[in-house]
Amino acid sequence: MVQDLSTLTAFIDGEPMRFNDGDTVLKFIDRHRGRGHVPTLCDAPQLEPYGACRVCSVEVAMQEDGPRRVVASCHTPLTAGMHVFTESPKIRKLRRNIVELVLTDHPLDCLTCEVSGNCELQTVAAKVGIRQVRYPSGANHLNRSKDRSHPYMTSELSKCINCSRCVRACDEVQGQHVLSMHGRGFNARIIKGLDQSFMDSTCVSCGACSQACPTSAISDVFFSKSIEATRKTRTVCTYCGVGCNLNVATKGSEVLSIQAPTDSEVNHSHTCLKGRYAFKFVKHPDRLRKPLIRYNGHFTEATWEEAYDYIAKNLQRIKEEHGGNAVGGISSARCTNEENYLMQKFIRVGFGTNNIDACARVCHSPTAWGMQKAFGTGAATNSIEDLEYTNCILITGANPTEGHPVTGSKIKQRVMKGVPLIVIDPREIELVPYAKHHLQLRPGTNVALLDMFAYYILEAGLIDQDFIKKRCENWEEFEQGLRNLNLDESERTHGVPREKVRAAAIEYASAKGAMAFHGLGVTEHSHGSKTVMTIADIAMMTGNIGRPGVGVLPLRGQNNVQGAADMGCQPHQGAGYLQVNDEANHKLYEEFYGAHMSNEIGWKIPQMYDAALAGKLKALWIMGEDVVQTDPNTEHVKSALNALEFLVVQELFMTPTAEFADVVLPAASFLEKSGTFTNGERRVQRVNAVIPPIPGTKSDGQIVCDIMQRMGIPQADYTPDGVLAEIARIVPFFKGATWENLTDQGTQWPIKEGGIGTEILHVDSFKRGLGKFHFFRFQESKEIEKHHDEFPFILTTGRILEHYNCGTMTRRTGNAQIVTEDLLAIHPDDAAKKGIESGDMVRIFSNRGEVNMKAKISTEVKPGILYTTFHFPENLVNMVTSSECDEDTMCPEYKVVAVDVEKVPASSMPKKQRMMEIA
Numbered sequence: 001m002v003q004d005l006s007t008l009t010a011f012i013d014g015e016p017m018r019f020n021d022g023d024t025v026l027k028f029i030d031r032h033r034g035r036g037h038v039p040t041l042c043d044a045p046q047l048e049p050y051g052a053c054r055v056c057s058v059e060v061a062m063q064e065d066g067p068r069r070v071v072a073s074c075h076t077p078l079t080a081g082m083h084v085f086t087e088s089p090k091i092r093k094l095r096r097n098i099v100e101l102v103l104t105d106h107p108l109d110c111l112t113c114e115v116s117g118n119c120e121l122q123t124v125a126a127k128v129g130i131r132q133v134r135y136p137s138g139a140n141h142l143n144r145s146k147d148r149s150h151p152y153m154t155s156e157l158s159k160c161i162n163c164s165r166c167v168r169a170c171d172e173v174q175g176q177h178v179l180s181m182h183g184r185g186f187n188a189r190i191i192k193g194l195d196q197s198f199m200d201s202t203c204v205s206c207g208a209c210s211q212a213c214p215t216s217a218i219s220d221v222f223f224s225k226s227i228e229a230t231r232k233t234r235t236v237c238t239y240c241g242v243g244c245n246l247n248v249a250t251k252g253s254e255v256l257s258i259q260a261p262t263d264s265e266v267n268h269s270h271t272c273l274k275g276r277y278a279f280k281f282v283k284h285p286d287r288l289r290k291p292l293i294r295y296n297g298h299f300t301e302a303t304w305e306e307a308y309d310y311i312a313k314n315l316q317r318i319k320e321e322h323g324g325n326a327v328g329g330i331s332s333a334r335c336t337n338e339e340n341y342l343m344q345k346f347i348r349v350g351f352g353t354n355n356i357d358a359c360a361r362v363c364h365s366p367t368a369w370g371m372q373k374a375f376g377t378g379a380a381t382n383s384i385e386d387l388e389y390t391n392c393i394l395i396t397g398a399n400p401t402e403g404h405p406v407t408g409s410k411i412k413q414r415v416m417k418g419v420p421l422i423v424i425d426p427r428e429i430e431l432v433p434y435a436k437h438h439l440q441l442r443p444g445t446n447v448a449l450l451d452m453f454a455y456y457i458l459e460a461g462l463i464d465q466d467f468i469k470k471r472c473e474n475w476e477e478f479e480q481g482l483r484n485l486n487l488d489e490s491e492r493t494h495g496v497p498r499e500k501v502r503a504a505a506i507e508y509a510s511a512k513g514a515m516a517f518h519g520l521g522v523t524e525h526s527h528g529s530k531t532v533m534t535i536a537d538i539a540m541m542t543g544n545i546g547r548p549g550v551g552v553l554p555l556r557g558q559n560n561v562q563g564a565a566d567m568g569c570q571p572h573q574g575a576g577y578l579q580v581n582d583e584a585n586h587k588l589y590e591e592f593y594g595a596h597m598s599n600e601i602g603w604k605i606p607q608m609y610d611a612a613l614a615g616k617l618k619a620l621w622i623m624g625e626d627v628v629q630t631d632p633n634t635e636h637v638k639s640a641l642n643a644l645e646f647l648v649v650q651e652l653f654m655t656p657t658a659e660f661a662d663v664v665l666p667a668a669s670f671l672e673k674s675g676t677f678t679n680g681e682r683r684v685q686r687v688n689a690v691i692p693p694i695p696g697t698k699s700d701g702q703i704v705c706d707i708m709q710r711m712g713i714p715q716a717d718y719t720p721d722g723v724l725a726e727i728a729r730i731v732p733f734f735k736g737a738t739w740e741n742l743t744d745q746g747t748q749w750p751i752k753e754g755g756i757g758t759e760i761l762h763v764d765s766f767k768r769g770l771g772k773f774h775f776f777r778f779q780e781s782k783e784i785e786k787h788h789d790e791f792p793f794i795l796t797t798g799r800i801l802e803h804y805n806c807g808t809m810t811r812r813t814g815n816a817q818i819v820t821e822d823l824l825a826i827h828p829d830d831a832a833k834k835g836i837e838s839g840d841m842v843r844i845f846s847n848r849g850e851v852n853m854k855a856k857i858s859t860e861v862k863p864g865i866l867y868t869t870f871h872f873p874e875n876l877v878n879m880v881t882s883s884e885c886d887e888d889t890m891c892p893e894y895k896v897v898a899v900d901v902e903k904v905p906a907s908s909m910p911k912k913q914r915m916m917e918i919a
């Protein structure tokens with residue numbers, strides 16, 4: 001039988017090869033012959049085809065012996081039956097001439113340079129056979145000076161070949177549009193912003209330009225050293241729930257540079273400045289390098305043996321004197337799944353209590369709770385990749401370009417290509433200028449606004465009747481709730497004109513597929529769980545569940561906040577979200593661990609503080625959390641820690657929380673250990689140790705394992721793959737997870753036998769059977785009811801791109817040179833009334849405490865609203881935040897704080913501050 005090759009194949013140098021729909025000629029050649037078979041300069045895998053330099057020229061013909069034409073392979077579409085000729089005398093000469101001309105305007109030493117390391121031009125020149133350049137030159141004719149303004153990126157544009165890869169990376173990958181080509185012809189040159197330096201421009205330091213540059217005309221300051229690298233290790237970033245893959249170059253125990261792998265499904269050659277550059281904290285002199293024991297109020301250095309003995313003796317004593325329920329643990333979303341799993345096992349098995357919680361309590365516990373109530377699973381329904389297929393994006397209470405920058409860039413890219421964006425946020429976040437709808441509500445009124453949003457979907461008849469009927473329950477009650485809404489009251493409550501809400505609701509509900517993202521602006525409220533359930537309602541009523549390009553996607557704050565909850569670091573559910581007070585689950589856990597386990601729900605973090613103050617909680621173990629800085633109502637937290645008999649803290653640095661400890665154990669950072677992290681789309685990814693733990697430190701998992709063994713709690717020696725194997729035996733949705741089958745790309749849970757992952761949840765039915773609608777009527781926050789008359793401003797807090805959480809790591813990197821302090825954003829009208837100008841020191845005060853910081857006059861907030869970040873311990877903004885919290889999960893209400901503000905007269909500033917002001 002003769003095969004019809006024309007519909008299946010094209011030809012490379014006479015050989016038939018299969019091709020994919022949408023292939024360019026270059027993609028086709030790269031796939032079959034390997035990248036580099038055809039030389040390229042202006043092309044890069046992460047960028048759209050451009051076709052400027054023509055180095056990638058090949059000949060093509062529609063018959064093998066038919067007439068040939070020369071095309072740039074990188075942007076020429078392949079057609080069936082096409083013959084591609086990658087080598088011929090004509091092509092070789094053309095490529096040589098082009099590269100030689102490029103070299104005439106490039107430093108000539110590039111041909112012999114031995115240290116360039118990452119100069120693709122040098123590689124291409126060698127490939128096309130250029131040994132010397134015939135034309136006189138020696139340097140770039142524009143003779144441009146170096147830019148050394150930035151701690152991480154530098155430019156030496158005399159090396160630039162005007163390929164525009166940096167400009168396109170800035171546009172197509174990051175979406176920042178800082179770089180551009182200025183001038184024409186012989187005067188054409190790359191500029192930053194308005195011909196500024198990196199630091200003066202609007203550059204967000206993502207390094208996409210540097211990674212794209214073929215000649216190191218723009219480069220990472222660290223990258224030049226990476227030619228000395230003896231090893232490259234792939235691992236996962238520690239900074240947020242995106243879970244970017246990183247390629248880390250090392251020499252011995254020295255981290256030289258970090259780049260983004262081009263094949264990563266999560267971040268596709270991209271990271272933010274934290275992932276790519278903020279790694280110098282690892283060897284910072286402040287790192288803890290020895291265990292510390294407090295004797296008579298002072299820390300004394302100790303050996304690990306002494307520290308373990310001291311801890312075991314004290315914990316044993318407290319257990320015997322007060323019972324296991326007098327002990328609690330706070331685990332960490334910064335640590336691996338294996339470490340979190342062991343931590344909850346240590347507390348549950350070792351002390352027979354469920355007093356185990358994690359920092360998810362203070363961020364996404366309402367997401368886990370709310371989504372479990374609505375769908376049965378407290379995790380993202382879809383993948384970030386679904387942005388490629390969606391027709392509408394709704395973002396509620398999240399600021400992705402700052403908090404989840406790589407996802408933020410992807411959202412921006414989709415919106416720039418025409419996908420409508422709806423932003424529900426009290427602030428004018430960076431994405432607002434790109435949004436079709438911005439519903440700028442009063443902080444704390446999400447439920448009121450989303451109820452109205454749902455009402456208008458119902459009113460417009462845009463509900464998915466079939467989906468509701470077949471897949472959901474409790475619709476009638478929900479519908480009735482919507483129909484009974486008092487729209488006048490709603491509008492007064494949230495402050496957004498109803499027509500704006502209606503237009504946005506119709507936009508969302510009319511889309512063929514719509515994705516709903518949310519963040520801490522949803523969860524960190526007194527009705528956080530209810531808001532999550534209302535977002536789930538909106539997705540269900542429009543049938544936006546269970547297929548590509550739709551869903552509800554929480555943007556997880558910390559890198560492994562999903563994993564910490566999956567592993568059972570919460571007081572009501574053990575590993576795998578099994579309710580601890582359910583008889584069958586209790587029996588299962590007791591049999592699995594061979595130990596007596598409690599079937600009573602344990603204390604959540606705020607309850608642990610109360611129990612400590614009431615004398616019921618005597619000992620607390622905190623793994624990798626700085627609760628003094630990050631939990632609300634700082635004085636209350638400090639009092640609780642003070643009231644404990646015994647506090648153990650595992651940490652990288654001496655944090656404000658570690659200062660309260662009886663024993664401080666020096667832990668290893670993410671670059672010094674192996675394990676797995678689970679990102680915000682349920683992707684379980686391998687974290688690989690890049691360097692050994694710095695001398696004197698141990699991984700958190702090793703520490704917990706050591707103390708378990710020391711206390712006689714059965715536990716095998718610590719190996720991350722060994723613990724993962726144990727997890728797979730008890731956590732149902734990890735059943736098929738093994739170290740090997742997670743592969744470089746990771747796998748999204750549920751993971752079935754053989755390592756088969758799941759990209760989309762609730763495809764045919766919900767985890768809980770039927771999706772459940774919940775209607776909630778808006779209730780004013782108690783914080784506003786109690787304190788707003790006396791403290792008339794609403795303070796809301798968030799984070800910025802350059803710093804992470806309480807800044808323990810990023811403040812010990814070059815990021816501290818880029819952003820040096822927290823600022824308070826205040827609307828110009830309010831500032832005028834209070835006599836405040838940008839740069840003035842102001843005092844923010846609530847009935848809990850006060851804090852001073854500098855003001856920034858800005859229209860990003862409405863009158864009556866203040867906004868700040870919490871990255872710098874000098875400001876400790878949680879001195880003013882309240883203990884009000886989500887009713888269901890006790891997630892603190894960071895986003896609604898009743899405060900007042902006033903200018904601090906220079907004379908009343910502390911002397912040091914005054915000197916800084918004067919300087």
Ligand code: FES
Binds near residue numbers: 055074
């Ligand atoms: Fe194809 Fe430059 S690489 S035109």
